[in-house]
Amino acid sequence: MSNLDSVAGYKDVVTGSHQAPADTPGAAQIRAASAPELKTLAAVAVGTLVIAALYFGQEVLIPITLAVMLSFVLSPVVNFLQRLRLWRAPAVIITVLTALGVLGLVATLIGSQAASLTANAPQYAQTIEAKVQGVQGFAVSRLASITKQLGSGKPAKPAALTAAGPGLDGRRAAPSSTRKPVPVQVVSDGASPFAIAKTVLSPILGPLETTVLVLIVAIFVLMQKEDLRDRFIRVFGSSDLHRTTRAMDDAGQRLSKYFLSQFAVNSCFGVVIGLGLWAIGIPSPAMWGIMAGLLRFVPYIGSFLAIVAPAALGAAVDPGWTMVIEVVALFVVVEVLAGYVVEPLLYGHSTGLSPASVIVSAIFWSWLWGPIGLIMSTPLTLCLVVMGRHVKSLEFFDVLLGDRPALTPVESFYQRILANNPDEALAQAETLLTDRSLTDYYDGVVLEGLKLAVEDQARGTIDQAGAVRMARTMLSVIDDLRPSVTQAEPSAPTVNAICVAGPGPFDDAVTAMLAQLLGQRGVEARRILNEATSRENIAMLDVAGIDVIAISYLEVTGSPAQLRYLVRRLRERAPTARIIVGLWPQGEAVMSDAAIQSMLGADRYVGSLADAVVEIAKSTSNTAAAAA
Incomplete structure (x- = not known):
């Protein structure tokens, strides 16, 4: 295998962006989306059956559910009694009886308190009636005042006087015809004591029956907790x-x-x-x-x-x-x-x-x-x-x-860039920067999000115009983050460096991030577009006084010869400059960094922005030592 093929194979693992040509035999093809109709219908049918079972089986399921919930409350008490050298059965019985006694005490207290209210019920009713009449009188007076202001100036007559006063023709309404009294005969229903007892006890029997069932099931669950757990694991999770x-x-x-x-x-x-x-x-x-x-x-x-x-x-x-x-x-x-x-x-x-x-x-x-x-x-x-x-x-x-975020920070960033919403992307960045450094944010969130963009572009879901628009949004976010970045301790000497972007639409955004991070370290860095390093324009590139050249490649699709020859052109243009190649983001290495550097012709290979900043800072100290 040639050196060129080795680099290509390594980059395929790093970025996952290599695709075989469509006309190559055995090339991987994108699978067509499967029709989800049957799966969706089955899920809807199962959900409907579950809801129907919960509704129609509530008389059985409610006591069982209450018992399980009660067992969660009483289980710590049972465990405490067992730690006191008490057997499980007595511990469960004591706990349940104590809970039952507390419930009975609470019910008795509520009943006695409610009974004490009935003695003064007439007095409470009179007070409420007086307050209602006062509120009604206030409302009527306010309504009459408003009517007087809006109407002809005559106050409206109360409804009671209007009903008893003259009719529309000036005459009083004739009294209604006298109604004959309806005869009423009291007949004993002959209710038996059993019927009376049933009428009195029927409202109590239902809750009492539910309480007894809950206690019985709770005792069973507490007694057989480990056995029930093992059976549940055997049925649903033995694999x-x-x-x-x-x-x-x-x-x-x-x-x-x-x-x-x-x-x-x-x-x-x-x-x-x-x-x-x-x-x-x-x-x-x-x-x-x-x-x-x-x-x-x-x-x-x-x-x-x-x-x-x-x-x-x-x-x-x-x-x-x-x-x-x-x-x-x-x-x-x-x-x-x-x-x-x-x-x-x-x-x-x-x-x-x-x-x-x-x-x-x-x-x-x-x-x-x-x-x-x-x-x-x-x-x-x-x-x-x-x-x-x-x-x-x-x-x-x-x-x-759940309360966990539906999207990871990487997915959330990519969604905002994809939707061309720099304001929300900036808000998310400021939130994440409260507990992490800017370098960690760029390496862990932005570069991973741009990797998703590269993969979507390779699949054809993002066209060239969309990629350019996303890159413009990304540059806007990076530029807005500049004022909010706290300046780190600058390195002692300042080195002139240039950050060269690769041919991809997102490489310039990575060079902007790298230049910003270098600015935090006191390194003067200049961004260079990929067009300025072409064969036609490389001669016009100003490399005077440049000590470090950092090349940013977010992807290497197909043959990496373009990157290799770019390094060669820059080496010929600036033979004394140290060339650092960054393949973002870092993936699972299949070759050593030294082998990659040798194949590309670079002085150093890095897989993260943090490593790039460290290498350039190291070049700073080396340049200062050589100058001294």
């Missing part, structure tokens, strides 16, 4: 135990952290609200505190729903509006502290879900399972996101519902 185990551990840790953190925060929220309502003077403050803590499990709107009942009760107790204002202020202050101070300190700002997905999932699960679905919407959606992060076929859940 990839590592990925399945990671997915299950990730889901378990996220859900346990979410539930425990939310339970702690919401419990404290309810306690603070209850104490605050007691201090304000709202009747039954414990009940409203418990309801506030429970409603806060509803994302975004739970706290606002919890305000309604205490505020209405405050309006019924207080003849004025002071209590209502105090209740609203209490909820707002406590919610702000819980949402923006306590929660970020406790478990971070995010649960792994985007804000839009939380709202959409709340609407979806509420439609599917009602109020219970609204409360469970966030953990259920979190399970889907975790599955999407570990199961390739369900990755769309992570993309649609």
Whole structure:
């Protein structure tokens, strides 16, 4: 194999841009896009069946789901008791009985507090009625005042006087004809005690049955947790135990952290609200505190729903509006502290879900399972996101519902350049430059994005005009980044260097980046277009006093002889200059750098802008030493 062919083969690996001619036997051809109709229809059919099963099977699925969620909450308690040398069965029984006792205590407290409100219900109704009449009187007086200003100056008559006053013809309306009383006969229905008991207990039997099922399933899940995990892995992930185990551990840790953190925060929220309502003077403050803590499990709107009942009760107790204002202020202050101070300190700002997905999932699960679905919407959606992060076929859940960026920084940069949107590209660059250097941004984001552009151009998806437009956008972004770049410590001597662009449409943008980075190091660099180094124009190229020549090649398609002869022409024009060739971006090397340098005739080969800057800085020190 000749040296020229070796360089071409190396560059094919580096850039992945080499393509065999179309008429070459065995040349790789671009596959035609497969029709996705059958796959799409199958996915839609499966999704429809799953949603239908969730809807029609909610009587079975809701208790099971609640039991699994409850097991995530109780599992840390069971593990704690086991660490105290207690067997698993007694630990599970004690934990479940304790949880059941807490639920019974809460239900009893809510019932007693609600019963205490019924004694003063007539008084509350009178206060509310008086306030409603006051509001109506104020509204009527304001309406009469506005009518008087806009009309003929005569105030409008009240509706009651108009109805009782004369008719349109000046006569009073005739009284309605006397109606005959309807006879009413009271008949005993002869209801049996069994029917009365059924009427009284029927509203209680449904929730009680669900509670019993949830507790039974939760006990089973806690007792057989490891066995259920092994069976799940056997059914769904025996071919990839590592990925399945990671997915299950990730889901378990996220859900346990979410539930425990939310339970702690919401419990404290309810306690603070209850104490605050007691201090304000709202009747039954414990009940409203418990309801506030429970409603806060509803994302975004739970706290606002919890305000309604205490505020209405405050309006019924207080003849004025002071209590209502105090209740609203209490909820707002406590919610702000819980949402923006306590929660970020406790478990971070995010649960792994985007804000839009939380709202959409709340609407979806509420439609599917009602109020219970609204409360469970966030953990259920979190399970889907975790599955999407570990199961390739369900990755769309992570993309649609997760909080991770949909595009990588490289893809995001390329999309903005492709859309000819330099403002968004500049905004993204300024954001990324807050935690990385300009050199890292150019090497890790821009050069990788330009590599995607080169690959698309080689496939024919970007024409020459589009490539020129993208290069112009890229140059605009580089130029705008110049004022925001902090100057690094300059090297002691200044060396004259030129940055020569390759023949590709994006090579000039790379030379602009290199010249900018050299300017940060105190190196005076001049950009040279590829046309200025052609055979016809090389003689007019000013290389007086040039110590370093850096050649930027983003791609070498076909034969790299053009690059080899360009190095030879520059060597003849500036025999004392040090020539550095950059093939961007650096890929998997199949040859040593020394072999590539020898084949190209260059003094040094580099694969990144950082290496190019270092080499030119090294030439600076060598030039200074030689001059001394």
